[in-house]
Amino acid sequence: MTAPVRWAVGAFLATFATLYVALALGAALPATAPLGIPDPGVFTGWALMVTRVLSDLAGLATVGFLTTAAFLLPSSAREVQGLAARSVRVASTTAFAWAGATLVLFFFSTSQLFGTPPSALSWNLFTEYGTGSETGRAQLAQIVIALLVAVLARRTFSVRAAALLLGLALGGFVPQAMSGHSAGAGAHDLAIVSMLLHLVGAALWVGGLAGLAWVALMGSRRLPAAVTRFSTLAVWCVAILAVSGVVNAATRIQGLSDLDSRYALLIGLKVLALVVLAGLGLVHRRRTVTSLEQADGLSDDAAVRGPARRLFLRIAAVELIVMGMTVAVAVALSRTPTPRPDDLYDTTVNAILGGPLPPDPTLWRLLWGFTPNGVGLAVVGLCLALYVKGLLVMHRRGDRWPVGRTISWMAGLVMVAWATFGGLGVYSHVLFSAHMVSHMMLSMVAPILLILGAPVTLALRTLPGPRGKGDVSPRQMLVSLLHSRFVSVVTHPLFATAIFVGSLYGLYFTPIFETAMESHVGHGLMELHFLAAGSLFYYVIIGIDPSPRRIAPLWRFVILLVTIPFHAFFSITLMAMTSVIASGYYNQLERPYATDLLSDQYLGGGIAWAMGEVPLVLVMGALFVQWFRSDSRDAVRHDRNASKNDGAELAAYNAYLAGLAGRPSPQKKAPQKPAPDKPVPEADEARPESSDRAPRG
């Protein structure tokens, strides 16, 4: 038996032995149904579990190979080349396997749902499962996405396309996260969002490691560089996995009494696996990464076949096997009944809200309430972590970052928190007026503060740069994104304003609002949309961050002036309405307070009017300040330069031209700075100034 075969057989044995034990522990082993109830047979039960594991592993591998091609392997051009191109091709193969395994899963799921043995399945049953059942639709969506990835990976040539394809492959996990089981307890959206983050974290970590192991097996010289970058990614993944896993378990396990359930036992196994894997990852960081980097300086042969590489492969193989076993436990966990919650939500209101109706709103409850809103928690958590990480990178490098920006960003996040999972978020599901305040907070107030925190500038300064000449780094991806046609269309003032104003009319004066309110996913998407549309608008209007379009302050002023009446007109229309928006939804709630829906809506319109104007006026003031400052700053700079070096600007520019022409400059030794309006390209790329246009990538 050759080594790869031996490893493969060993890994499969370990994975499926774990699956067996985990299913037994979770009391989810396939069993025969009681007499009289149609039984699909034990074969279907087992085939279902095994295909689920295989489908998950193929999906993880697809994500991993695309990550490897787009981010881990240093590429020397915009096009994927060499090993990266091969990695994309492998991703195509695994994506086909993913689609195939999910198709088989669909087959056996139909068999299980209708209690029909596989031999007796008919086309009718497949159509019924694929259209009528949410699990069926989710599996079909996953198959289609996997197929799209597989086909497109065959014709992907640019690193950018590979990165987009990675996003598409990660999207393939969304249906699975949404159709997974979140039991009768509340907090549906928290369960969905945490499960989604868990799957994405797992996919990037497990898949990325598999990709690295493949790079090592191929004997590539690029391994050390790839491992170094993966190491950073892995730390983020472990943190996301740990947090989202705990949160997800907390939505299913209600109290200490649930801790001795079978469900909690399997969660314990997963926690153990995460600890073991994080430990192995630490060994990588401490030992193999350094020895790989040392070996990198040696001869080709030592770098490709040296002990450092062998050590890396061994630890990576052990890690991958433990990861496979963990996936098996996860599959068993998804079939294990969750502990029965004490407060089973069985009324209509509870089902809609995912919890009991909140009590009468008081000022205190509006300020200090809490509701486990998945989208809000994820957005605030991730934005906080990323910004702090950026600040740490700046600090470690000795760079300064204005305190005002940090304070502004944090204040913006506090606003988002209050509007989504804080006291306002509690009532935004229940009262139209509270929803309107939340909407205004998310699209009018928080974005101003967030944009004043200059997140894009911070990202440009702290994202990892190229490791070698021509390497496409995350920073360059951001730069090229900022220069893409997509961004230049989206940041067109007309487009940004249309989205900002249009979503008011498009949402509230059509049935979309009621549909979105009725589902947890819809409500979450609505919150994301408010925040995104507001951020886009103020990104264009405030213009503190580099963007492909620089708009003169006067024009920004004009855009604002045009926007205000549209907003006011919307609010007044809302106040003048005699019918209740989304009356079906609000009537269902049967809330004992604010029973007059129309007057609540009138209040909401009034709030929208008042709250919409205030920030616009604020921004107007900020623009005036900016305008004044930029004018005087330009003048001051000009005067200072001219007086300091006595017209040296012109001399320096001449010297620069002379240097370009290849002539020795007469002033070469003099401590001259290049002219301020002709910055050195490298310096510009490394530290783009906030007031400058985004650098060309």
Next chain:
Amino acid sequence: MTSTAARGLRHVVLACVTAVGLLVLSSPTAVGHAVLVSTTPADGSTVAILPDEIVLTFNERVTTPAYVVAEAPDGTQVASGEARTDGKSVRATTNPADIAGEYRISYRVVSADGHPIDGSVYVTVTEGRTVEKTRAEDDEDTGAGFVHEHRAHFLWGAAGVIAAAALLLWPRRREDKEDA
């Protein structure tokens, strides 16, 4: 080359848009497994005779295919086959059997998210003739202890893991010796 790359990119963007559409279409309205809330007659209760209709109520909407089977102690089926769903509840009509003893009512429904839910409840009937209990019981809750219950499972699982470890480690030794 650049034009091919640009075309590739456009296709990928198109695919991403399609995927978002798909995800919105396939997004569930109310996710969750249904949980049995109450039954008529209640689980573990004692009744004089089995009512004509058995009703199982869940915390959320359940859909077909739904099955309810009620078995007398001797295995006689007093209700079997497809049951009617009605929002959150499932109803099955029973045939009179005139047998006393513990009845098992097993059910299998599909919850709103498309996952089958099954289980059993037990009801004791006092009136009727007494029969010998011959119904095949589930071997759950034997009370023999966790380790005892899972001995066979652990043995098989451990055998698998040991075989895997042997496969992975045993030839490694030889390689290491060769290296030395």
